[in-house]
Amino acid sequence: MTKKTSHTKFNVSEIRKDFPILSREVNGKPLIYLDNAATSQTPQHVIDVIVDYYSKYNSNIHRGVHTLSQEATDKYEQARQTIQKHFNAKHANEIIFTSGTTHSINLVASGFASILKPKDEIIVSALEHHSNIVPWQMLCDKTGATLKVIPMNDNGELEIDSYKSLLSSKTKLVIVNHVSNALGIINPIETIIKLAHHFGAAVLIDGAQSIPHIKPDVQALDVDFYVASAHKMCGPTGVGMLYGKEEWLNKLPPYQGGGEMIAEVTFEKTTYAELPHKFEAGTPNICGGIAFGAAIDYMNSIGFEAIESYEKELLHYATIRLLEIEGLHIYGETSQKTAVISFNVGSIHPYDLGSILDKLGIAVRTGHHCTQPIMDFYNVPGTVRASFAFYNTKEEIDIFIDGLKKAVMMLS
Numbered sequence: 001m002t003k004k005t006s007h008t009k010f011n012v013s014e015i016r017k018d019f020p021i022l023s024r025e026v027n028g029k030p031l032i033y034l035d036n037a038a039t040s041q042t043p044q045h046v047i048d049v050i051v052d053y054y055s056k057y058n059s060n061i062h063r064g065v066h067t068l069s070q071e072a073t074d075k076y077e078q079a080r081q082t083i084q085k086h087f088n089a090k091h092a093n094e095i096i097f098t099s100g101t102t103h104s105i106n107l108v109a110s111g112f113a114s115i116l117k118p119k120d121e122i123i124v125s126a127l128e129h130h131s132n133i134v135p136w137q138m139l140c141d142k143t144g145a146t147l148k149v150i151p152m153n154d155n156g157e158l159e160i161d162s163y164k165s166l167l168s169s170k171t172k173l174v175i176v177n178h179v180s181n182a183l184g185i186i187n188p189i190e191t192i193i194k195l196a197h198h199f200g201a202a203v204l205i206d207g208a209q210s211i212p213h214i215k216p217d218v219q220a221l222d223v224d225f226y227v228a229s230a231h232k233m234c235g236p237t238g239v240g241m242l243y244g245k246e247e248w249l250n251k252l253p254p255y256q257g258g259g260e261m262i263a264e265v266t267f268e269k270t271t272y273a274e275l276p277h278k279f280e281a282g283t284p285n286i287c288g289g290i291a292f293g294a295a296i297d298y299m300n301s302i303g304f305e306a307i308e309s310y311e312k313e314l315l316h317y318a319t320i321r322l323l324e325i326e327g328l329h330i331y332g333e334t335s336q337k338t339a340v341i342s343f344n345v346g347s348i349h350p351y352d353l354g355s356i357l358d359k360l361g362i363a364v365r366t367g368h369h370c371t372q373p374i375m376d377f378y379n380v381p382g383t384v385r386a387s388f389a390f391y392n393t394k395e396e397i398d399i400f401i402d403g404l405k406k407a408v409m410m411l412s
Ligand SMILES: *Cc1c(COP(=O)(O)O)cnc(C)c1O
Pocket: 037, 038, 100, 101, 102, 103, 129, 131, 132, 177, 179, 180, 181, 206, 207, 208, 209, 229, 232
């Protein structure tokens, strides 16, 4: 590590100094970044690791005997171990580097094409991101399997009784996100996994939205696949992970053919490399993988317990203040939520609110958040989504609420 970051006590003004982008201005106003569910900001520690890589030991991994290649290989494999420890995987070779959540999901979906048969069933939830719907639809098209959907209720919770009635010996796979990116709802994945296993189905959990807030333990969860992107937890874009139980990863065929994933190649027959390399064809995002490890180290230096309890405070405060605004409706209201608030104000178009907030330096997301089925459920074209991170403050929430009140006045 170039800079050993250590926060003994949660101190948000100290933490904010770790993020250079937080001191920039947007439209002449201090940036207030409330779009963390789309991507998180990058601390100096991770930026330093990226600069260090390209300034000191940029080279290809696993191939060269030379010093640079060995340094890069060591750091890359250390990052894999950091990820393994963080998620408590049994073996480092159960961690596959990918380009992100979307890539990880497609890798598993593509592997199941050789396993599923017509009349098999797979279950997804009504709360999924498009990237956790479309690959499974494509898999069903390819195999003749049927896609079933766990419905949601008005509070944004999954209907577990309906889920139970969907499960049968035909169910081969259950796919649910840990936390909904559109609503922030934390799904009861322990129960979902147990029930699926009772019927012999494998479970894939999309952790893209949980990893910035929660530290999952894949062995305690007994989950078969867990996928995530580095950029949602202070890492760079273009890199992510697939955790898979060794027995599953051995069962699935390789996803892409190429260099690095082979044991031996002849024109008659090629044999594949052992895990994890079997799924890592071609030159990977080496720097990204190393920076992913650094991002995990950074977040652990702050501590997930501290992050969770601070973000809970932010969520509580922002919810109360938002409800001061007449006609404001929040989608997804349960006690099991991360610091994400999706809302509309009367019939004002979310895009118009977002544009005015941007003029005030405040970044929120507007639209369908890659979850059109959820928007259809609530019968809205989209929402405004404010999503908070551990580096946001109550003062920022106050400025956001003032800005929002101004925008509502202008638009109604
Ligand atoms: C962001 C997100 C994805 C997609 O992640 P990519 O990094 O774009 O591949 C999938 N699912 C959820 C819940 C997300 O929040």
